[in-house]
Amino acid sequence: MNLGKVVGTVVATRxxxxxxxxxxMLVRHxxxxxxxxxxxxxxxDAxxxxxxELVLVATGSSARQTLATDKKPCDAVIMAIVDSWDIGGKERYRKSDD
Amino acid sequence: MNLGKVVGTVVATRxxxxxxxxxxMLVRHxxxxxxxxxxxxxxxDAxxxxxxELVLVATGSSARQTLATDKKPCDAVIMAIVDSWDIGGKERYRKSDD
Amino acid sequence: MNLGKVVGTVVATRxxxxxxxxxxMLVRHxxxxxxxxxxxxxxxDAxxxxxxELVLVATGSSARQTLATDKKPCDAVIMAIVDSWDIGGKERYRKSDD
Amino acid sequence: MNLGKVVGTVVATRxxxxxxxxxxMLVRHxxxxxxxxxxxxxxxDAxxxxxxELVLVATGSSARQTLATDKKPCDAVIMAIVDSWDIGGKERYRKSDD
Amino acid sequence: MNLGKVVGTVVATRxxxxxxxxxxMLVRHxxxxxxxxxxxxxxxDAxxxxxxELVLVATGSSARQTLATDKKPCDAVIMAIVDSWDIGGKERYRKSDD
Known part of the structure; x- marks a missing residue:
């Protein structure tokens, strides 16, 4: 999975x-x-x-392993919202409570 | 999925x-x-x-999850035509009515 | 799929x-x-x-969706021979009749 | 598979x-x-x-072929912990006993 | 598939x-x-x-289409040992008989 930030939405009627x-959702890496x-x-978005929000994005066939995307032509899915992460025991990111 | 623009077509008889x-379709990223x-x-094109037109392209096995491409040797499919997208609440693209 | 040109062959007995x-086939992008x-x-080659010859190459699991490659450890297949393509209505390539 | 080093963890409640x-796990290549x-x-982590620790990471659909990840929207899995590797018969890495 | 050269081995007990x-096997592209x-x-190695030795490596789900790797978390497999290849009718590589 990759870390990403949701920055916008894409509309596609057809x-x-x-x-x-x-x-x-438009997600920046x-x-x-x-x-x-x-x-x-x-x-x-699943x-x-x-x-x-900061999220995890799964790609490829794994992007179809959610209730929302099963058997659909979707190759990237947001399957988690990130609360925090640490590196070497030190917190690098924590979601604010806003 | 990736954003793309349809710019041409490829003909392959064999x-x-x-x-x-x-x-x-030839699609530029x-x-x-x-x-x-x-x-x-x-x-x-599905x-x-x-x-x-601006479109969304799904790749990999997800490219076979359309009626047109099911079980076929196709690793990229146009599965949506983009109407518009926004970033940070501001519109970045909107399809013209031409 | 990607556009490619067949330039050679690889021999592998074992x-x-x-x-x-x-x-x-060795195919240049x-x-x-x-x-x-x-x-x-x-x-x-399927x-x-x-x-x-200029060809289309499909990769990943889609490379196994041909009669030749079904259920085989093959992640890239030539699934079409290109006759021509155009961009913006202008022909960019046409196969010669040689 | 790719060689990687586990450097941290990501928390995602939702x-x-x-x-x-x-x-x-956050894994550096x-x-x-x-x-x-x-x-x-x-x-x-499977x-x-x-x-x-130095590990092997498998990606794509292969990331779902573990007991932990089967049928889940996971596109990268740690499926082995590396003890050592050699190149040209010379050891390049060996895990310490700490 | 990609051309590669086997240069070493990786040991992973766990x-x-x-x-x-x-x-x-550690394989250089x-x-x-x-x-x-x-x-x-x-x-x-399958x-x-x-x-x-020079080999062909298949990646992704195709890496699981060998007897050795079926249903396993493996995203890259050596599925052939290369004897030779040519480009434009000229031999570029031939395995020595050593």
Missing amino acids: KEPSLEGLRF LDENGKETGGQVVAV VGSGPG | KEPSLEGLRF LDENGKETGGQVVAV VGSGPG | KEPSLEGLRF LDENGKETGGQVVAV VGSGPG | KEPSLEGLRF LDENGKETGGQVVAV VGSGPG | KEPSLEGLRF LDENGKETGGQVVAV VGSGPG
């Missing part, structure tokens, strides 16, 4: 029917310091994430 | 029989600003997209 | 038994102008392609 | 239900000399690895 | 049980001239390859 009702790497991906 | 009747990144992919 | 009889990008892949 | 109980390459991945 | 008995590209991968 699509493969099985995708109806899914939310497509982050490195282990929470810094944007310059890349981004459009991922289906966990109720919103703009500004 | 192909795996299961691919008969599919349309192969776009970043979150709608700017071309320099890369491209040949994707099967939603009736045409030249000039 | 291999997973299921691969017996398949042809391994091409961009949308038909220019070599510097990369290459070894792909199984359509009778030969040296010099 | 996630796809099937992921409950799994440990998400290593080259054949054990040097960090600058990349990293978040991988599910073998009881801990911070500081 | 691993997913299904991987017991498999050999993990080669380009079409047989030159190392700087990258490497750890691949399971064909009895050894250090110094």
